[in-house]
Structures are given as C-alpha cells and as structure tokens.
Amino acid sequence: MSKLLGAVALAMAASAANAQTVYNTSLAPLNTATATTTTGATGTQTSSSAPSNARDTASAGNGVWFQSDVGGGATVGITTDYAHDGNGSALFETTGTSAKADLEFLFAQPLALSDLTSISYDYYRDASSTTMATLAPVMRLDISKDGLWAGSLVFENYYQQGGNAVVGDWTTVTATLDSGVIWATNSALGPKNAAADGGEKTFAEWLAGNSGHDLTVTGMSVGVGSGWTGSFKGAVDDVNVNFANGPHASYNFEVASVPEPASWAMMLGGFGLVGGMMRRRRSAIRFA
Template sequence: MGYANAATWSGVLSGFLEVTNSYFFNPGDERVLVVTTLTALSDLTNLAFARSVDPDSGTTTSENQRGNSTLGIDDFVGSESVANGRTLALVNIDNGGYENTTAIWNTCCSNNNPYNILGHTGGDLGLTSTGDHSLNLAYRIGDLSAGSSATFKYAYAAGLGLDDIVIPPPSGAVPEPATWAMMIGGFALIGGTLRRRRTTLSFA
C-alpha cells in the first residue's frame, strides 16, 4: 500500500543522537503512520523513547483507556471526548523488536519521562481514567553503539469509538510517498546515557 502524503523531520540531539520522524497518510484515512529512527552518533546506553499527546477535543475532559477490543494494553492507548465523542489514540504498529508499553498520565500537556512510562511509576493512572490526562507510548531501546540505528513504527489513529480503531498488521518497508505534506505536531522525549560521560540525554 502506497501513501499519497508524507513528511520527514530530522534533528540532532547534543551531537550524540540523530532522530528522524517520517509521517505517512492517505486522504480519508483515520490514521497517520509514524516511522521513527534513532541513530547513535556516540555509544549510548539505556536509551528510551516516549511519545506523548494531549487528546483534548471540545473539552479538556476525556474518557481514556489502555487497550481495546482488538489491541492489547501495551499497544493501544486512546481517548474519547466527553463533549463530542471524538477519539484519538496512539497505537504501536511495529516495535522493531524492542520492549514497548502505553500509559495514561496525570499531566496533560508535557513530555513525560520514558523510564517512568516503561516502569509505570510516577503519574501513571492505570488502565482507565476520566479527566485532562495525556496519552503515552514508550519504547526501551537499551544500548546503541555509535553508527547503529533503531527503528519502530506507531500511529495516531481515530474512529467512531475506541473499539472501532483497528490497525492492520505491519506490511514491511514503507513505500516512498507520492507527495509531501506538513508534518503533524506532537511531543517526544528521549532518555539515554553516554557510556563515557554517563550524561542523561533528553529531547523535546
């Protein structure tokens, strides 16, 4: 399956890590596929990545849940607005062989620490919540040597209801897009340490 629209953003964090996000979508689709590649420019240890989103639609209050009728709690976290019923979800598509999980967090609008999300510590609200809370998806990459890369895929998705959000299984490499479009917004946070200096890295 090809994609009619796409955008790519790349940046370098403190000279130690290159981050590339590629976004793919078709007209009428209720999802945007995101392919994230992390490339180590120096030897890194305990690398982790998190995506956080504030799901407000018409109100700051939403019904939030991990997992739905077809996707497990580590691969799906979604919200439904109490004002208009609109939905938004973060869905793991292909974790690239790395550990991943989701979380509902008690803060609505900030980048959350990926280690807290992976460990379900701090502001984790469990499987469901009602309120102005954030949706989070995190990956544990671990050690990454200089020149090595880690790639994983996830999606922003919508539907008539949270149980209507169904993501097809990954189909291999992402085809080249036909045209380029604007990149969608979002928050990400990356944590890691340098083997030589043991310095914590973060990216927003």
C-alpha cells in the first residue's frame, strides 16, 4: 500500500479535482540530433544521447504536457512499465550525472500563488536504481515575480520525511499553502537550493518573504536528474494541483490502446478479405 504523506483533507481535495487523462499519444514528437521519440506497444518515450548539459524540449503549448529539458542519456515518456491507477504512468530514467528529464505543463494564464490550496503527486522508485537512496521524482511550480521569471519552487519527497525514498511501491506526496517543505531554484525568491539559512519553507512562507511583490504560477513540471549520480528508473502519476479559484485538476497518465501483433494480423487479414470481396463484386458487373 502506498505510504501517504499529509493530511486526510488533502486526499479528499485531490479526489474532488477535475480528473484528466493524459495519453501517451498526446506527447509531441521530439526528434533532434540528440533526442528521439518512439511509440510502441508499451507507450511513447523520448530518449536523449546529448552530452554534458545539453537539453532538448518538445514544442510547448498551454494546457498540454510535453517533454522538457531532456538530455544526458535520460528517457521520459508515458508507458505501461509501471501501471498505476490505470494501465500507465509517466516514465523517467537517468544514466548519470548529466541526465535530466521532465514532463512540463503551462497554464493558460498565470495563477496567483496565494490562491494555491494543495498539490500532490504519486511517485515510484524501481529497486534497480543506483542513485542516492534519498532521490525520487520531484514536482515544481514555475514562478514569476512581478511579471518576470523567478525560477521554480520545488516540492520533493526527501524534505517532507527526511529519509530514503520508498522503493518498489507507489508513494503519495502532498503539500498545502501552509504545510510541506519547499525550496527555490533562484535567488530572486530568496535563499536557494534548500540553503540552511532559511531555504526550506512552506509556500505561505515564500509568499511572506516576498511581501509586496506579485508571485504567480505560470506552469508546473515533474522530473528527475541533473547531478544525480548512478542511475534512476521510476515513474510519476496522479499529479494534482488545486487553486482556490481554479483550476482543480488531477492528471492521470495512460497509454492509448495498441493492438497486439495477433490483432494486427487479424485486422490486416480482414482488410484483405473485404478488398477481395469488393474486387469480385466489381468483376461480376456487366453492362449491356
């Protein structure tokens, strides 16, 4: 059974969210000199062979999930590898310190951070992962300050429980405006990178530290990597975000049905039979 972190009220809020299914077929192809997107029976995934810190990002659009910052030998996609709440989930793999991969979502319009009521996501860490035992996929909110890009506020499992990530089981991580430990990627918001001098705060505390300024949420992402030694393999599903004035959304990653090889053979055989019948009918027509 998944280990639940947070209050029961958060789970109730998440269940009331507007559930949206994100299919693998909705991911835009990302094909460059260093990134390749493929779709097969298990789903869609994008893999990168980019060296060092080179990154590739799929075409971005408001209101859709897309592959972002994929590089250094990482893989991201929506597959059946770790089925959860359906037949699929968002797959993440890294192979070394240069690897990085996200799935990102841009809101149609900026949302006031002060209106945030809760966020949550489910993660899975495969036992084959060799990176630090504390590491698991994270969730980020992209922040603008007075209309200017100000980095991201990062929500991850480690700072909530202060221990190793759960292995081989799905785990739900939750936070509200006033609960949960969040850190910043940019000093425009305050102490960054979970600094010991006040870099671990609730969303409400980040707002208080930027009093007099307008903090808005322009997008969100889930992802792995960037400096992770060793390898990681795991997944994310059921990403929830709730704002007082909307949206109240829950995103479930699934794989669209793909016929099995035997089914494809039957379908092709059927098409051939229909074609043969049509040819025979045409040959039987005679004109006076």
